[in-house]
Amino acid sequence: MREYLKFYIGGEWVDALGPHTMDIVNPATEEVCGRVAVGSAADVDRAVAAARKAFAGWSVTGREERLEVLRSILDEYQKRGGDLAAALTEEMGAPASLAGGFQVGLGAGHLAKAIEVLEDFAFEERRGATLVVKEPIGVCGLITPWNWPMNQIAVKVFPALATGCTMVLKPSERSPFTGQIMAEILGAAGVPAGVFNLVQGDGPSAGVPLSAHPGVDMISFTGSTRAGIEIARNAASGVKRVTQELGGKSPNIVLDDEDLAANVAAGVATMMGNSGQTCSAPSRTLVPAARMGEAVAAAREAAERVTVGDPNGDVVIGPVVSASQFEKIQALIQKGVDEGATLVAGGTGRPDGLEKGYYVKPTVFANVTNDMTIAREEIFGPVATIIGYDDVDHAVEIANDTEYGLAGYVAGADLDQARAVARRIRAGWVAVNDGFDFGSPFGGYKKSGNGREWGEFGFHDYLEIKGILGYAPDDAAS
Template sequence: MTTRTLTAPAHWIGGESVAGGADTIDVVNPATGEVIAAVPAGTAAEVDKAVAAATAALPGWAGTDVAERAAIVQRISDGLQTRTGEIADTITAEMGAPITLSRRAQAGLPVAVTASLAGLAADFPWTEEIGNALIVREPIGVVGAITPWNFPLQQIVTKVVPAMLAGNTVVLKPSEIAPLNARILAEAAEEAGLPAGVFNIVYGTGPVVGEAITAHPGIDMVSFTGSTQAGKRISVAASDTVKRVALELGGKSANVILDDADLAQAVVLGVSSAWINGGQVCGAWTRMLVPAAKHDEAIELAIAAAEKYTVGDPTDETTRIGPLASEAQRQRVTGYIERGIADGATVAIGGPGRPDGLATGAYVRPTIFANVDPNAVIAQEEIFGPVLSVIPYTDEDQAVEIANSTVYGLSGAVFGEAEHALAIAKRLRTGKVDINGPEMNLLAPFGGYKQSGNGREMGRFGLEEFLEVKSIGR
């Protein structure tokens, strides 16, 4: 395996590189355990500088014509497009996504999402009239964005781009596990003509930089994607300044396979959702609910599908599952696999330990559990690894009850005859449901019910999150 050494970025504040202090954070290639770069360990002082730069840039950017803001956003998309190879290589190196997935999704989705948002501006109802009131949608102000490591650049653009399109300025804290891709976006934005100070990056940890952003009186809104535990902390820290908080948190999504479904299709797509990106997807369908009479057949189909998932070097074109993003994540996921066995679930494929031939790196054995109790820990808690729980049900009411039984409500799926599946989908307490595996819709909203968070991302709904609504009576 060839390890690529990457340039260590400085903070990006007010359109300039700003060196941090002596403390740095190593960026580790999870496939090899080697340090490939380091970023500055930011402090509250750098956050203060970034907020000052964003505040200074706000009047000019908010006053810029919407068409010009949209044109800059489109040029950012174009700039990312020219850098897809660099983005894919960088993300594969810093968090272990297989290179084919990195090209298609880790690099490809940010390009497409940014372009889709640029295209919204012309027809968006920036103003409207309701009776004698003029309704005006205005920027919130300075937005703090705190993003995760699993789809790092995609998560950044789903916050930063609509915030900027709405006329806000932004201070971003990318994940310290996968921080290097953020600077690529900054370079593309600068080349696109984005004014200095509109987009700022402060590297660092959540307890230091994330906390400083969340509590800062100069930040008007915080948009966070990450664990439910961290989201709760952000809500508390933001409460003193009563700023708006948008949270996209954990999930334990159910794939409900009905008796009239194409079982083979439902199982193949279900395994794919549970295992894509090494299972490190908040909306992954990690619980497969099947009629009890079809449980064993579903397990056989799942095993057959699983055997096609090559685990290994993420730079290899044939690899479908690479390492998890860190050694800490490997240990966490392994602990859940061991807990599943201890609680009596049957291992259909996989299990604890490392895959054969992979004695080093953050690798786990992709695992499918059969006959899982719906109340078991592995069926209730977010694992964030390639672990699928297959749960039998006796009737559809029980299937809906099981699907809705966790504290989460982010995503899910139903497979079956179209109208039948739609009726079940409407009963699920979750923000997004796919019926029979449709194509991804970049303009449809994404976000959760319950402890999966609040607010919505993507498309018009994602843009509205970053706008205040003013009523002017006349």
């Protein structure tokens, strides 16, 4: 059993000041697999003080020094890939193939992209007699979720390091193991003392003190919209910058062409990945109403191909992360039945043969209307909904009829049409025919948040912009 009772503060592993610990439950077995110290306001104070002390030196380092540190982190990260994968499987139930593949691979990909961006990033720009300078914002509080731990740690920690910021990371209390290993990686890579600090804990114990702390200049949060609103309130008194990547209810518009069945199946498979626990997942599949029968058949077949079981075995999906998440998903599946949607695959209860663990049946609903609960609320489980549309204008109208705007998807053989539809979706990240790019901006419209992560765009929120007027009056006059 894992036991992590120390926090990484000021370049050292130190005892937690608070007296409390929490048990971590393996969602596949429902058994305790670890114990982690719960941070307190005093622990946050200590971590912020270390970050403030380190900021004076790290903020004025040159590009090459930061690049050297980031490259060293990449070397250490690659050495610990197996450890990270094992931790992911244990703490959140990610199947071994997913944990050691895309989950760990996302962290490495974002780190490599941060290095590439930093090599050429323009921190200064002359505009006539004025010099425009981009400077690190200061001490950053980074609060990350449990569903894609390495992705979310990577898109916050690495841009912060690259831009000269110092930070305090609070990982989700549901996936603390990977955060602990990441701290070990950064320490081994030679990140200077106090530049990166780790405090574990839940929202009330550590998240609230961090977001409200007067010594923190910026908060970057990924999680639910409800929690994001509270974090913004906590941060408001300090007028600190707050960036958020929150919930989603993303549309997947499948265009009316010969590839409809294949595109529906691909969308359902994407929805089921990571047990449906992805904020940007294509949870609303929109198909031509006249071809609902074809879409249902393709979706049913795709769902039935999704194997569920022990994440240490050869399965597509493992359990969802917790008992509370399991119960929420079960209630929403039942809500779909009660509100009259057609249950195509799956349903309530565990899959056959799985009596222990938070396993959910891969579920598909058809003939869904966009006013149903399962079309409005983020389920965060392996549950796909299929909604019919009359024409493309109707599809776009349905797609945008949501309080969220994190992501969208368009699938179709006519690339020009798919591009035109993508432009009309009110979301921050839209994939045409399964496009993917580490350099793309990622973030949401509306209640899906503000700010952007990934690639060059992920640097901007960690920078202040200064104009130095009269910097070069002689050159400006010539």
